[in-house]
Each structure stands twice: as structure tokens, then as C-alpha cells.
Amino acid sequence: MKKIFAFSVILGLLFTFVFADTSSFGIYPDKVVIGTFQALSGPYAIIGQGMLKGMKAYFNWINDQGGINGRKIDLLVYDDQLNPALTVTDVKRMVEQDHVFAVVGGLGTPGCLAVMNYLNDNKVPFVYQGSGAPQLSNPPKEFVFPVQPNYDLEGHLIARFLVQNEHKSKIAVMYMNNDIGQQELDGIQKQLADFNMKPYITIAYNPSSADFSSDIIKLMSANPDSLVIAGLITDTIRIVTQIKQYGMNIPIVTIYPNADPAFIKLGGKAVEGVILTGWVPIPTKDNPDFTAKFEQYMKIYQKSYPNEIPSSYAAAGFIAAEVFCHALELAGPDPTRISLVNALDTFDNWNGILAQGITFTPTDREGKTSMYFMKIENGTFVPISGWITLK
Amino acid sequence: MILLSIKGLSVRFKGLIAVNDFSMDIERGNFHSLIGPNGAGKTTVVNALTRVVPSTGTALFEGVDLLKVPAHRIINFGVARTFQNLELFKNLTVMGNLFIGAYHTINYNFFDEAFITKLYKSEQSKILQNIVEISEMLDIKGHLNAPVSSLPYGTQKLVEIGRAVISKPKLLILDEPFAGLNDFESDKLKSEIMRIKSLYNLTILMIEHDMKIVMSISDRITVMNFGEKVAEGSPSEIIQDRKVTEAYLGDRAYSRG
Amino acid sequence: MATEHILEVENLVVKYGPIWAVNGTSFFVDDREIVSILGANGAGKTSTLKALSGLIARDGKITFLSKNISKTDAHKIPYLGLTLCPERRGIFPDMSVEDNLLMGAYTIRKNKKMIRQNTEKVYGLFERLAERRKQLSGTLSGGEQQMLAIGRALMNEPKLLMLDEPSLGLSPKLVDFIFDSLKAINKSGTAILLVEQNAMVATEISNRIYVMQNGRFALSGNAKEIDFQTLKMKYLGG
Amino acid sequence: MKKYLWFTPFVLVPLPFLGYPFLISIFVLIGIYTIAAIGMDILTTWAGQISLGNAAFFAIGAYTSAIMIVNFHIPFLIAFLVSGFLSMLIGILVGLPALRVSGFYLAVVTMAFGIAIQQIIGVFQITGGYNGIRNIPAPSFWIFKASNPIYQYYIVLFIIFLAFVIISRVSFSKSGLALFAMRDSEIAATAFGVNLLKYKLAAFASSAALTGFAGSLYASAIGFISPSQFDLTLSLDLLAIVIVGGAGSVIGVMIGAAFFVGLPFLLSGYNFSITIIQGIALILILLFLPKGLVQAFKIGKVRKKA
């Protein structure tokens, strides 16, 4: 008898986990609790710390104005060190224990991909991923809203730029041997195939390498007329620096995750003349509208972090916060997860402060599909093209 | 009757000849001592017999050439040994050490252990019984559950002998069993060894430096020097042998003595 | 000075854990003397020498040239003029003969001239070393290694040279040669404390001997007066 | 310590009902690391062999199981068993060098193996390259799907319990004692009939198998695997868990795993580097408690008595 009693207690406890209305979890009369995961320690902390600052700056600004529909934004942050095993646990903790309303701005392709289906299955909105993995938007998922352009698309754009604008025909590609590098390469290859071309030489490298001498020697003996480096900041700078050390001088294009002041700071003279793609606009003379918005952004950011120049990761975090807050506002005075999703799906080329041209529909979740090119000149980024889009 | 017959045993280490064409017969039931000055090659002979070092020659033990048997199978033929500087399993208890002594007699396998089969139960209780018996006899029963490294040196020696005896050997090889013991401990060990020998009907080959003990305990003595046999005989023959005196006291000894 | 003990040991005790290797021995060495400690294996001879040279922990009082060295670190003892030529020679196998000798002169390393002189002295004593001065000492024969070890120990002109079983593993002819060399070394003014199993050769060159058994002296006396039969009994029992 | 062992299940079994569901996921992770670390324990503490490459077996187990389940829709239980078995076979292959080299040399050889496996996994299509494999379903047994971490917790706990039972049975039997004997003195073990070849390989095999099982559970519990998760740090962590927790004790290994896996979660909110604590703990434990944290509890007990 005792055993049966104990058993039924256990069973009862088990089932309490299964049935509960979850659609408005995280919504309280005075606040909305949301969560994010960022690499705050470990090798990617430079990105995570920056992104978090951008998010916090925007949320602080919103909260100072009384929040959205009277609710302040309460952001829970977990440090997953960009280790997907930790991401999974952290996100489960946010969803199952902290009952966050939504997850906003998680950083890192591995972590984002590891949790996207979990969040979708649990009907928790996942707004903005610090990743350009095409799997996030393709196929579209009801609760997942990617904003950053995806790497495959970027590969297409880079190849088109080099062939059509720069008239290059011997394009070499050095790519990091991981998902990002592979996806960029795929995009480049597909676009070149449309022009009946192929990459002149492709060299994969390990994300952990520091010495690229053998790769550069290969490159030199192939003698291409341009080089695409699909790698993250540190590897890209290493490669560029070593290429210069070897006395090689060809146009180099690299990808948007590198479009950050840190790239110039770490790379110094070696990265002069490197061409990068960008999706977060930078203020220029011929765009006074945006310059005003950018000044507003700087003001908001420096209110939380006085005298600090935001990194491009901060800009990304800022955009993530913008997108979420705007959607929350649209979702009405009593938001639910469903109404947030519906609100996001009404975004049509929406412009916020930094966020420019964000579009979502229930069948197309690629939030941002246009990019531009810029060049490093005298230690600053200088745009060299207008917005380019595939569509 | 001869139990072990060594013929032409040679051991070389990197060009150095440690044992050279060594031959020796051990009679069944004898207490046979192998003596000689430091570095004469006595332990090397034993190491060769137990296949710790590679060697050439033959060592017929009841018709089996030990020098062709892999090291871990030597025990199966009934040859057990102790070591010069104690080779106990220092992180195990006395019980564990004795258990390994009986290792080769155990018939159960891993699955018997995991599922506690009948075979396991019966074998295990048999071994435990053996362990208790031996430990009673050697008067170390009180230490059975003590880590062996916590015991006094003399007791550790007893454990090592117990570990060899529990394997039910026909030939027991003792490598300097009395080294490092005081007179009292030596006397005790001597009587223990004699008791074990008669009780289990053992043949013993002993390497030892303490001549008083060797002379009093041995049936037969082989003397080595420079890797070769220099003399063999009964204790009384050995004590008269000029070569032995030379080996021990130096070559100018005889002229003075 | 000549009559004073250069080395005086009182109540020396050496323990390895629970084992007593040396059990309260007292002895002395006089200037220019050769003293031998004899005994079977495991009697405690080597431990005695190691204790004197500071390699192992010891109790008791050790006085060398009127200086108490019972607590002195091993590497400071050679500076006082007390050098041990260790058991099994302990040469540095990956060094040349010459470098081995040089290591023996470590305590006088500032005095280049003296090193040169002493090296020549050693080469004079052991001509075979001179022939092999550039050879790696690990490739020498057993006898040559023993010569090298003795030569090395002489390099800093010790007042008292301690030798641990110089006859070990050597053929009788070589043993004779080594012991003749020891005699010569002694003649030139170095006192010698010798530990030996090879009792007879040792007795022959010694002034006094001690016979050790189980960490104690069982017998001691003038080498010329020692009774061979008693000695033999101490060795062979019986 | 032994006396209080019976108490452990009463702590571990009701643990999920403390009311912190996310904690269970961490407990599951701790449990999985415990299983892998028991594997390491067998190799180091029992057999005296060093391995700095056990992450490779973890990876092999995880990938085998994930590929079978995701690509070929093979039931979890079969995939689980196969991944342990495959790890075991590869473990035997890795064990072969151990017969030739030992000590630090073995450490370097196994380290090379670990690094190589990680790199090889990154190259092949079937393993998903550096992208890894995603959406690995939770462990399921026929119609029962253990997607709730509570179920996973009990599965893991059950496996640890099994390992514990087998280990406690083996530890004073022929095979366990033979391993210990081999570790303490190869020469004496051989003299008494212990076949070093057999036992070294067996140690590598069982270590690899346990680590492979852990890898399989890991893949299904986390749902996502990629090469970077199985780096040298994982191998070193497994070794450190054994040392910190207490070599030779399942409970100790659990404590070690909690220390290495649980603590980072506890401290993830603070801006303090966890490695400082881990480093100091490792050094202090080695200097003062060479038998690990378990020893600390023992000391406490003795003092109480006295």
C-alpha cells in the first residue's frame, strides 16, 4: 500500500511538468522577463560582451521611458561560453525554471542551432540570433526570427561583387573549416557557377591554426588575382598579416562578422585596404537621415556606457533589442507569445534606429537580405557600395 | 630426483654478459642456496628462470623448458618467487596481495563476477579460506585487512612469502629473504620457512648473503662469481672450497689462510 | 696533527623507515691511514659511507678535521676535503672521461691551474684514462670506470678518500691493480676509508679494519694482527 | 565512508523533486560525466595507465549513437549499445600502444589520438563536419520517449548504479585485483600469472566502453554535438574529475563531476574565472589529499570518532 502511494505521488509530480498554460509565461503586470545567452567568458567573450552591452543599452533606455505598455524589460543573461552543451542547459533553465517570455539575441551558430528546435517546439519566441546560419531561416519556423543576413547569401554577394564590380576572374577562397566557412564557400561557389566560373583555388584551414605559412605558400604559387577570407577576426588578421609579411599584395575581401573596430585595432597596418561586407549601416555624408539616427544610437549607448565607442557586436545587440521591443509594442497591452509572433510577421521593411529594412512574413523569415561593401582606409571603414540585395 | 635442470643459461645486457653458460640441477625436496658476491649474477639467474629477462639455454622443469614459457605462465607450472627488494602490491591490503598469489588457481571469469554465479561463490570462498589458512600459519592473520605498505618490514617479507606459497608452488624461489632483518626477525623467518617447506613439500631455491643462515639451512649450495658457477656442494664442502673463499674474501685470501 | 683523528664518528645511527641499517657505530680514521670496513652484503657498510658523506639522514656525531659535520649538506662536504667514491662507480655516462674528472674538481673550479695539475696526476696514475680522455665514459669497461671514479674523487685533493667497494665486479687482476693504486694514493698523503667485501685484499693494504655485521662492528683491530680464521667465520658463518 | 554508502540513493533518487527543473539537466550532465569519469578511473586508478585522449571515446560514442539514430532511425537502445561496443573496439586498438610505451610517453600518444579523432570528425560528411549533428532525439525506449530530463536523470542514475554494482563486485575479485596488482608491480603481477597484455587491453576496452556509453547519452541528452565539444579540455577534465573526486570511488567520481560540471553553472552569473578555483583545487587536493575529496570526508569521520 505504501509503495503504491509513493508511486502515485511520484507519478503525480511527474505530470505536473507536462500540463500548464505557457503562452503568456514571463508577462507580469510591471515587467516582461526575457532571456539571452552570450559568451561572456572564454575565447568568444569579446563578441558576447559587446552584444550584451548593446542590448542592455537599448533596454535601459526603454525602461527609463517606462517600458513597453507599462512593462519594463527584465533581461536574464546566461554565459554559455559559446559552448552548445552549456547553451542547451542554459536555455532549458530559462524556459523551464525562469519561464522567460522570449529568448532574444542568443550568440553563436552552434548554440543557436542547438536550441532553435527546442524553443520552437516549446513555442517560445526566439528573436535575433547572433549567427548567419541558413538553417535558422530555412525552413522557416513559427517561433524563430533570424535578423542577421545568412552566410550563404553573403557568399553570393561577395562573389557577385568581385566578378561584376571588380572584374576579377581568379578568385581564391580561404575558409575556416567549420559551418560559417563552409556556408560562405557554398554561397560563393553557387554564385560563381551562375557565371560559369569556379573558385580559382580553395584552402580550408582549421579554426585553431595560428601559422598559415604553408597555406600562403600554396596561395602564392597559385597566384590568384583576389582572395576571399571566410574566417573570424583573429584568423583573418593572422592570414592577412602573414600574407603581407610574405610580400603578397592582392585585394582581400572578408565577411561581416569582421566588420568591427577590433578588426582594425588588432590588425593595425596589415588590414589597410581589406574589403568587408556590412549589414549594419555606418553614417556617411551622403546619408544625413541615417547620420541623425546613428547619433541617437551613440547617445543611447553612451548613456549606459559613458565615453565608450560601441563595437559592431554592440550594434547587433542593439538591433536585437530594437526588433523585440517594437514587436512587443505591436503585440498589444496583453501580449502573448502568439501575439508577439503575429506582430513580428507584420514587419515590412521596418526601420528602427539602427535596424534598417527588416522584413518578416510567416513564410520568409530572412529578416535582413541586403548588404553593402566597405574598405579599410586610414584605420576607418569607408563604404564603397550602396545596399546590394539578391532579391 | 631432479626437479629443475638448468643447462647453458646465458644472459646478456647490451653486450655485457651477466650470466655465462650457467648450469645447475635442483633436486626435488632440496633446500638449494645460490650464493656469491654482489653482482655475481644470482638474481639474474632467477630473473631468467621466471622470464623477467630474456636468456638463452634451457631450464627443464618436470620436462617443460621454462625458458620457452611466457612470463605470466611460469606460475602455472609451479614456480613461485619472492623479490629482492619486495615487490608487494603496495596499495592493496594483505588479503589482496595473498589473493593475487592464488590468481592462477581461479577458474571464474568476469561474467561470473558481475553476476555472482555459483562458480564464483564457491571459488571465492575457497580462496578466502586458503588466505585465512596461510595467514594463520604465517601469523599475519591480524593484518589481513591492513594496507600492506603500513606493515613493518619483516611482516611485509612474510606477506611476500605467503603470496608465493598460496600459489601452491612446487619450486619456491626466495631472493634474499633475510636481507634487512634483525637477528630476532631472521630467526623467526627461518623457522617459518622451514615449517612451510615441510608442510607443503616444497623445493626451495634461495639467494642469500647471510652465510650463517645459508650454511645452517641449505642441503646444497651453488656459488657464483662473475656470472659463472664456481663451486657447488654441501655446506661443509663449500666452506672448505678454496674458490668460495676466493670469491668472498678475494683471491689472495687462500695463501694467507 | 699526525696523531689526531682526522675523522671521528661517535654512535652513528642510520634508519630507513623501520629498518636500522647502522646501529650505533663509533670509529675513527687517523691522518695518512688506510682503514677498512669489511663485512657481508647488507651489513650496513654502504649506509655508513653515505651517512658520512651526507647523502642520507643520520644520527650521531661525526667530526671531520675538528669540524662537526653531522648535519652538513652533502654538497658542502667535499669542500672540507672528504670525498666519497661511490658504490658501482657512479660515473656520469653521457660525459667524456675528461669532463667526469672535471666534475671531481668542482670544489676547486676557480683554480684552473690546480685542475690541470690534478688531471695530469690522475692520468699519470691511470694511463688508460689518458688514452681515453675524449671517450664517453659510459662506453668504458668496468675496470676503466672504476679508475675514472677513483681519479675523479682525487681531483679535489681530498684529505680523506672514502671508497665503496672498488673491487666490485672486477677480475682479480684488475682488483690487484686498483688496490696497488690505492696504496700509491695513500703514500702521497691521502687517508683512505675503504668499504669492502673482498676482505683479504683490503686487509693487505689497511692499517686497521672494522668488520661489520647487522649494522654493528663485530670485530676490529690492527690489520696485521687480525686472525684470518675468525674473519672467515664472520663471513661464512658455519 | 562505506558505512554511509547506503545513504546515497536516498539523496540521489528524490533529487529531481527539489523543484528546480533546470537543475535536473545539470544533474543529467553531471551523471553523464560521472559515467565517463568512471571509465577514466578504471584506466588510471585501477590499471595505472594515463590517458589524455578519453574525449575521443566520448566523441566516438556520441557520434556513433547520433548517426545511427538521426540518419538511420535505429532505436536508441541499440544505438546506445553499439556506441559502447564500437568505443570498446577502438579502445582496444588504442590500448595496443600502451603495451609498448608507458608513463608520459603514453600520455602523449593518447593525447595525439584524442586530437586526431577530433580533427577527423570535423572532416567527414557523415559526422556533419565542424557543423556537427543537430536535433538528436532524446533517449527513447520503444514508445516511451525520455524527453523530460527527469527520465534522463533516472536513466543516467541507473547506469551509474549498474557501474557501481559491477565495480564493487569486481574490486575484490580476480579481475579487479589483477588490475590493481598490475598497477602496483607489473613484474610481481606477471610472476603470479597476470597476463599484462590481456589486462591492459581490458582496462582500455572497459574504459572506452563506459566513456562511449556516456557519449551516447550525452548526444541524446544535449541533442547537439560538434567536434569542438570533444577537445583536449574534455580529456583533461575527465582526468581531473577522477583526481579531485577521489580515485577509485564511484561516489568520489560523482563529487568530482559535480565540482567540474556543476560549479561552472553555479558561477556562470559572476564575472569570476572558474579555472582559478579548479586549478587551485587540483593543486591543493594533490598536495594534501592525494586520495581526493573523498578522503576529506573520511578524515572528518575519523576525527569525530576520536
Next chain:
Amino acid sequence: MIFQQIIAGIITGALYAIVALGLVIAYKVTGVMNFAYGYMGMISAYIFFTCFSVIGMNYIFAFLISVAFGAFVSYAVERGLLRPVRNISPASMVIITLGLLLLLEGIALQVWGNNYQQIPNLLNGLPLILKFSGGIIVIPQQNLLILGLVTGVIIALILYLNLTFQGKAMRAVAQNEEVSKLMGINSSLMMSISWIISGAIGSLAAVLVAPQTFVYPDMMLSLQIMGFTAAVLGGFESIPGSIIGGISIGVIENLVGTYISTNLKTTFSLAIIVAILLIKPEGLLGSAKARRV
């Protein structure tokens, strides 16, 4: 291209070689295999960064300070942490130095944060270009500097160990500590000196490689792994062995990367090394006897 790859391999290998050399020196004299070796160097690289980029010192001066600091850290670690536990098992030694590794990593994170930091190359001019009938060889100036300094260190060390009294005494301690005491050699001092040398070499390697890797807590990880492998390949006891081991790994890596597979560069190189070890377990120049493990 093959010559060019071999030259590049030799330069990479030279860095492996001095890391191996530093490990071997410390190991030969004290018997400690230092798994935290690279991380001790990493701290020196941070010191260099602080002196040069933060305080704004002269390059050479900052260089000397960081190397001296590395030597001191090494001395302190050996004296304070490892000397008291000299006789523990290899497994425990791995763990204790591993603990040190974690600790140093944590300290670096705590003190300098985890942003990548940059140390500039000392030499940034045009590369050295050699043309000959078979092709062209390009060597960047910084690589020439690395090669020059590494060769210098190796020669200096070999001269020190073979020609000076103290160097010989250190070798004596490595061969037989007890007997060297009998010669009057202060073996404890020699052990400290060996670690000081080892620490200085490790710092040198870290500062030289930093412009390439940047300065961050894990900057020395792969160099350390390859250094270990080089030392093992060379026999771990042998100084020429570690140099040959390091350079051959560098060359093997580059050749594998060029002609077999870039992705599996490390795997193939390690496989070759493991194969060599299985055929000759004591390493290329190691001796089968008296392995200190």
C-alpha cells in the same frame, strides 16, 4: 614549392623545437614534465604586452623584462610547488601541472580579460627573397628573426651545457643527482637554474609567437601540444633530439598540409609520430635504459 614549404616548416619547427628544449631541460634535471609550460610563457607574453603596449616601454626592454619574469615564475613554481612533491607518480605530476595550467589561465583572464591583444612584429620590412633555378623562396623578416633567435638560443644552450663548468655540473645532476652531490655540486641550485633557463626559453617562445597568435589565455595551447610531441619524438631526454623532433614535426606538418590534406594536417602528423614511437618507443634519440618515468 617543396623547398619553400620545407623552409616554412623549419621555421615553424624551430618554435616547436625551443618549446621542446625548454621542457626537456627542466625534465632532465628535475624529472618534472611540465604540462603548464606554455601557459607560463603566456603570462610572459602578457607581461610583454603590458610593458610595451600599455606602459609604452622600449621593445627590447619590454622583451628582457618579460623573459626575466618568465624565468622568475618558473623558478618560483619549481621551488615552491613542485620541489616538495618531486617523487609523485607521472599521473599525479600531469595533474598537478594541469592544475597550474588552469590556475595560470584563470589568472590571465582575471588580470587581462579575455580580449585578444596584439604585440607587433619587431621586424616588418620586406621579406627575404631568394631566387634560384628551381623556384623562389620567400622568408618574412619576423620569421628570420625567429629562426635567428632560436638558433642563437640553441647554440648558446649547447655551449653552456658542454663548455662551461656550471653547464657540465647541470648535466651531471641530470645523470646522477646523488653522485653529483658527492662532487660538491649544489644539485638543488642546479635544479632551480634549469627551471630558470626553461622558463626563460618558454617566455621567449611565447613572445616570439605572440605577433602571430595574438596574446590571449590559450595562445600557447597548440604550440605546447606540438612542443610536447616534439620532445617525445626526440626521446625526451635528449637536447639534440628535441631540436630534431621539433624541426621534423614542423616540416612533416607543412608537407602533409601541402600534399595530403590541409584539414587533417595535424592528424597525419600526429599519426606519423605515433607510428615512430611505436617502432621506437624511446623516441628518435632517446635511450632505452633508465627512463625517468
